[in-house]
Amino acid sequence: MTTTYTPGASSHRYARAAVHLWPARESGKRASWVLVPEPTTVPKTRRRVRGKLSDWGLAAQSDVVELLVSEVVTNAMRHSWGAVMSLAMDDGTLRCEVQDTNPALPQVREVHEGDEGGRGMYLMQALSTSWGSHPLSTGKVVWFELACEPAGTPAGAEGNGDDD
Template identity: 85%
Template sequence: MTTAYTPGRTRWHARTAVHLWPARQTGRRASWVLVPEPTTVPQTRRRVRRKLSDWGLSAQAEVVELLVSEVVTNAMRHSWGAVMSLAMDDGTLRCEVQDTNPAPPRVREVHEGDEGGRGMYLMQALSTSWGSHPLSTGKVVWFEVACEPETAPAETEESRDDE
């Protein structure tokens, strides 16, 4: 069961869908193993920015970086590690973060003086859609952003950046 939010809908809804990448799909891919260290979030932002530049998607980099910061920060705070994947297909960039914590993300009531709790509101405002689904080993939190390349991408084959 996937919990998802799509702009234009006034309520949270559940739908059964799991995003799977077909083995021979032609889109661009990147993935990283994330460990809970102080440098993980900024390092992941830099990797994402470089990858988006390689793919000719620099115009969307600020929004994607902000959303990546949210999902990676939450994974690092609430689990023992994670795997993050980016996929670009048919004008849609999808980011998935799989972590070891089974608790789904939740929208919290936020007050003016609160330092946190706004991540899900950012997901609603800046992504095309987002959601999560449980796994036997934790969960996946994902978001999608509409992206059109400015120029031909530098990489056209499946890529994996293990920096």
């Protein structure tokens, strides 16, 4: 199932595209932000993501998530007029989606030692569980997923921890 959110007239002028959000079954485990092409957007988004991960008990994964968020948000800010980012946690999987207004899909390209950019897709491949992109009539969505467990939750743990 896919949920669609369309910003209303009061939304920032840079983000007028429909947002394709991945549904999260866990209550309170989804967040989204409108991103505008300003110099402070990438660091501000990293701080917001770090805070949300902490709220969800996923602070241990912050470094990797922040790095990947920096990559997708930086690309969106460089190549479009704005974006919307969503973050959702469900069944041990964290998913980040960035929808922007540029229809060009990201491509892995050959990178040379002196190049200042072009390594983002390599980082996505190396650090995420899965990633991809797909076109929309209003631009594209670039996404990645990571397997994440909240702190103090052993893998395969079930129940709420109450002994009856």
